[in-house]
Amino acid sequence: MSKLPFLPVFQSTAWIPLLSICFLIGWLPPVDAKETTTIELTDPVYPKKPKKEHSLTAYFNDEGFPSGYSMELINEVCLDGVCKLVEVTMYWDALGFYQSLEYPEGKPLTKVEHEPFVPADYEKLDSILKDRESILDDHELGFLASEKDDKSPEGEDDDEYQEVDGVSKATPGAVKEAVVKDAAWTTWVLWKYANTELVPIMQRMTKSQFSPDFLMHLLDGKDWRRVTFVINHLLRQKPVAPQYLDEIAALMPLAGIDHIDLAIEYLRKASPDKNTCYRKLIGTLPELNGYNAALVIELLESDGQLENAILEQLAANIGNQEYYLIHLALRLIESREFFSNAIEADIVKLLEVQDFFIARRASDFLSNQKLSASAKEKLDAFRVKHADRL
Numbered sequence: 057m058s059k060l061p062f063l064p065v066f067q068s069t070a071w072i073p074l075l076s077i078c079f080l081i082g083w084l085p086p087v088d089a090k091e092t093t094t095i096e097l098t099d100p101v102y103p104k105k106p107k108k109e110h111s112l113t114a115y116f117n118d119e120g121f122p123s124g125y126s127m128e129l130i131n132e133v134c135l136d137g138v139c140k141l142v143e144v145t146m147y148w149d150a151l152g153f154y155q156s157l158e159y160p161e162g163k164p165l166t167k168v169e170h171e172p173f174v175p176a177d178y179e180k181l182d183s184i185l186k187d188r189e190s191i192l193d194d195h196e197l198g199f200l201a202s203e204k205d206d207k208s209p210e211g212e213d214d215d216e217y218q219e220v221d222g223v224s225k226a227t228p229g230a231v232k233e234a235v236v237k238d239a240a241w242t243t244w245v246l247w248k249y250a251n252t253e254l255v256p257i258m259q260r261m262t263k264s265q266f267s268p269d270f271l272m273h274l275l276d277g278k279d280w281r282r283v284t285f286v287i288n289h290l291l292r293q294k295p296v297a298p299q300y301l302d303e304i305a306a307l308m309p310l311a312g313i314d315h316i317d318l319a320i321e322y323l324r325k326a327s328p329d330k331n332t333c334y335r336k337l338i339g340t341l342p343e344l345n346g347y348n349a350a351l352v353i354e355l356l357e358s359d360g361q362l363e364n365a366i367l368e369q370l371a372a373n374i375g376n377q378e379y380y381l382i383h384l385a386l387r388l389i390e391s392r393e394f395f396s397n398a399i400e401a402d403i404v405k406l407l408e409v410q411d412f413f414i415a416r417r418a419s420d421f422l423s424n425q426k427l428s429a430s431a432k433e434k435l436d437a438f439r440v441k442h443a444d445r446l
Contacts, residue, residue, distance in 0.1 A: 089116040095257055100248035101132050101197060112254075114261060121270050122150040122262045129249060133241045135197060140166055142242055146250060150274075151285050152258035154185045154250035167238035177236050184234060184243055185250045191234045192247045199231075263289065268299070275303045280315050283307055287322045296326040305336040309343035316348045320355065331363060338369050342376040349377055353384045357391075364394050371402040379413045382406070386421045395425045404431050407438045416446065 091114045096107035110127055117123045125148045133139050143163050147155045159165060164172040165181070173181070184190060235243040266289065274282040287304065290297055301323060308319050320337065327333035337352045344352065356362060356370065367389050374385045389399065406418035415438065422435050439446060 097253055100245055121273050122265050124149050125258050131245060133245045148258055150262050151282060152255040165242060181236050181243060185247055188251050190247060191231055192244055195231060197244055278310055280311060284315060284318060287318050291322060298326040301326055301336055305340055308340045311348060313347055316351055334366050338373050341373040346378055346381055349381045357388050367392060367394050368396060368398045371399040382414055383417055400431050404434055407434060
């Protein structure tokens with residue numbers, strides 16, 4: 057039995073028929089309970105024909121939560137019906153994100169002239185199928201066959217030459233990087249199944265299993281694709297459930313720039329009052345990156361009636377940030393013309409940081425306040441020590 061050098065071989069009677077061994081790319085859902093549902097999908101090669109029935113298998117972990125989906129697929133990949141059928145099993149996670157595929161032994165994916173995929177082809181296909189933003193979403197199959205194949209032997213009959221798998225005509229330059237070389241049609245068909253019509257079906261099935269415990273399970277994974285899925289679900293509820301405030305606030309340091317606005321929106325809408333929201337957000341500041349921290353301060357700045365206690369909490373949570381964020385926070389406090397012993401104590405500490413620009417900004421802030429004797433002594437000592445740099 058031949059094996060591709062980089063692909064592990066799995067044999068498990070829990071999910072593969074006895075004596076049937078398949079090659080796998082990437083990931084499999086845990087082998088736990090499963091349910092099979094019949095669904096109807098449009099064949100992307102022939103979108104005007106009636107939908108075809110498929111068996112979608114849902115997997116559940118030992119807690120009874122959805123853990124993923126799989127579907128066996130045997131499909132044409134070209135418009136003239138002469139290409140080899142693609143035969144694979146595709147896998148998704150519980151949220152409908154494509155994870156991997158496998159094919160039966162002896163039936164590898166092929167390219168032009170029935171040339172089997174090599175490991176590099178599978179790796180590229182895997183990365184393409186995981187890209188939901190692929191340019192393939194903007195083009196139909198016919199676009200990939202808009203030019204004559206420059207591989208066709210001179211004088212060879214086109215119809216005879218087209219009896220190959222993968223792509224029988226040259227791939228337009230705009231999508232060459234978005235497909236496996238010499239297998240554009242196969243790539244396109246598999247991408248359509250992986251990322252379009254089937255995705256909302258799986259998501260609806262997962263949502264039908266939602267419970268507080270399942271939502272917490274998704275949040276505990278600290279995967280922002282899951283977190284985003286949960287937050288979007290919560291924001292559609294009226295009223296917005298507040299019981300996940302601490303969990304989502306704790307995840308904010310892991311949020312990218314594409315996620316932070318959504319997290320802030322949840323905290324704003326789920327909090328019983330604005331000060332609860334502000335306190336949760338300010339509590340995350342020591343661990344936020346600069347961009348996300350700036351958004352938090354910007355939100356605070358937009359409120360013309362911040363309570364003094366919120367300003368004090370802000371001053372207490374900026375010590376680990378970089379200069380620009382500290383500057384923004386101090387500017388906000390200055391604009392509210394509020395100063396207290398608590399703020400004094402927190403800002404005096406900044407005189408001792410290694411970053412001189414931060415220390416100097418703290419010095420400028422304190423110089424305009426009425427200080428306690430001990431704070432004034434520390435400020436004077438700082439200004440004397442760095443007189444040549446102030």
